[in-house]
Every structure is written in C-alpha cells, then in structure tokens.
Amino acid sequence: MPKPRVLSKIQMPPRVKGFNPMGYYRKNAEPVKLSIDEYEAIRLLDYEGLTQKQAASIMGVSRPSVTRIYQKARVKMATMITEARQLSIEGGRIFFDSSWFCCENCDSKFNAPLGKQPECCVLCGANTIYNLEE
Amino acid sequence: MIVAIPVSENNVKGTVSTKFSRSPYFAIVNKEEKKYEFVINNYIDEIEGVGKKLFAWLMKSYGVNTLLAYELGIKVQQLADEQNLQLIIINDESMTLEKILQYLGV
Numbered sequence: 226m227p228k229p230r231v232l233s234k235i236q237m238p239p240r241v242k243g244f245n246p247m248g249y250y251r252k253n254a255e256p257v258k259l260s261i262d263e264y265e266a267i268r269l270l271d272y273e274g275l276t277q278k279q280a281a282s283i284m285g286v287s288r289p290s291v292t293r294i295y296q297k298a299r300v301k302m303a304t305m306i307t308e309a310r311q312l313s314i315e316g317g318r319i320f321f322d323s324s325w326f327c328c329e330n331c332d333s334k335f336n337a338p339l340g341k342q343p344e345c346c347v348l349c350g351a352n353t354i355y356n357l358e359e
Numbered sequence: 360m361i362v363a364i365p366v367s368e369n370n371v372k373g374t375v376s377t378k379f380s381r382s383p384y385f386a387i388v389n390k391e392e393k394k395y396e397f398v399i400n401n402y403i404d405e406i407e408g409v410g411k412k413l414f415a416w417l418m419k420s421y422g423v424n425t426l427l428a429y430e431l432g433i434k435v436q437q438l439a440d441e442q443n444l445q446l447i448i449i450n451d452e453s454m455t456l457e458k459i460l461q462y463l464g465v
C-alpha cells in the first residue's frame with residue numbers, strides 16, 4: 226500500500242475553471258480533468274521555470290511527489306491538445322495558502338490574510354462574494 | 360488600505376500591467392485618504408532579484424499593504440504571503456486605473 230500523499234499547498238487558485246477547444250471538438254468526449262495540484266506543478270515548473278526541488282518546497286510535498294504530479298499533468302495537457310478535448314481544472318489533494326474569495330460583481334479574486342473573513346469585496350465593496358474552497 | 364497597482368501608463372487611462380515586477384509604473388492608492396500617485400519602477404531592467412527589490416521598496420517607501428495585479432510572480436507572491444499582505448487578482452487585463460479607482464471609491 227503506498228502511503229497517502231500529503232496535501233499540496235497552492236498559492237493562488239487558477240484563473241479559470243477550464244478551457245474549450247477552438248472551432249472543433251468531439252461531441253460527448255469527457256473533458257480532461259486536470260487537478261489543481263497538477264495545474265500548480267505546470268505553473269511552477271514550466272511557467273515560472275523553477276526546479277522540481279523549488280516547486281516541492283513551495284507546494285510542501287516531496288520532490289518525488291512533484292515529479293509524479295508533474296508527469297501526470299504533462300500527459301493530460303498532451304491529451305487535451307492532441308485529442309482536442311475540453312480541459313477542466315478542479316479538485317485534487319490540495320489546500321490554499323490562505324482563504325480565497327471571488328467577487329461576482331467585479332470578477333476579481335482576493336485572499337483573506339490572517340484568516341479575517343471578509344464581508345464584502347475588498348476591491349468594489351459588493352457583498353456578492355463566495356469562498357473558492359466551498 | 361494602501362494599494363500598489365502596476366500600470367502601463369502614468370495616467371488614469373492606463374491599464375493594469377500583465378507582469379507585476381516588469382511594470383513601468385505603479386499607482387499607489389490610499390483608499391481612506393482618497394488619494395493616489397504614480398511612481399516609476401526603477402527596477403524594471405534589472406536582471407536578477409527584481410521582485411524582491413521592488414517589494415521591499417513598495418513596502419518601505421509607501422507602506423503598501425495590498426497588491427492588486429493580473430498576475431503575480433512567484434517571488435512577490437511568497438513575500439506577500441510572508442508579510443500577510445492583502446492580494447487582489449483581477450480577471451480582466453484591459454481594466455483601466457480609472458475603473459479600479461471607481462471600484463475603490465477614490
């Protein structure tokens with residue numbers, strides 16, 4: 226039995242819930258499901274250009290875990306572009322660095338430093354906010 | 360709340376710069392006093408450690424406690440977390456400073 230993987234720490238939620246192929250896409254095909262830890266691995270390693278060791282330290286998991294998460298993520302990204310599949314970004318064994326909220330009025334995301342729960346959007350003041358973890 | 364906003368131009372018609380650390384200007388907005396000013400990013404062409412230097416300067420010189428951005432580099436994000444800064448990530452890169460000031464009531 227492999228020992229259960231520890232939760233990956235995510236600095237910030239992904240910007241969107243997923244992507245649609247342009248022009249053509251296979252009807253009824255299941256979307257490729259990229260988990261948020263897989264998204265984070267791609268972001269840290271390929272977008273930010275960090276080493277696996279640095280990414281492991283940011284995500285709070287072991288280096289071999291990062292290698293595994295990253296490997297899975299790459300296969301999924303390749304499947305998505307080769308098979309022209311939809312991509313959804315959701316779930317995974319994760320927790321956020323601090324609580325994150327989204328505002329339906331101005332479409333911004335903001336955190337709650339020091340665990341202070343906001344009653345309204347820190348940018349526009351609207352009370353149409355929801356917790357991204359719920 | 361004192362917010363640092365990376366902006367493409369030093370006027371309210373300017374939009375939010377996509378890359379925080381490489382933004383030519385910052386708007387420093389004081390929400391309570393309803394004031395804002397533009398400052399030049401002198402670290403823009405530095406090769407290494409831009410995020411760290413820029414962050415220290417914004418904190419020390421302007422008492423910034425909130426960062427508003429479209430995308431934050433990993434270094435700035437880590438520093439902001441360590442200092443428990445308020446972060447606001449907008450989802451529209453074409454948002455002008457004028458619109459942001461309107462949202463903040465400044």
Ligand SMILES: [Zn+2]
Pocket residue numbers: 328329330331332333346347348349350351
């Ligand atoms: Zn809002």
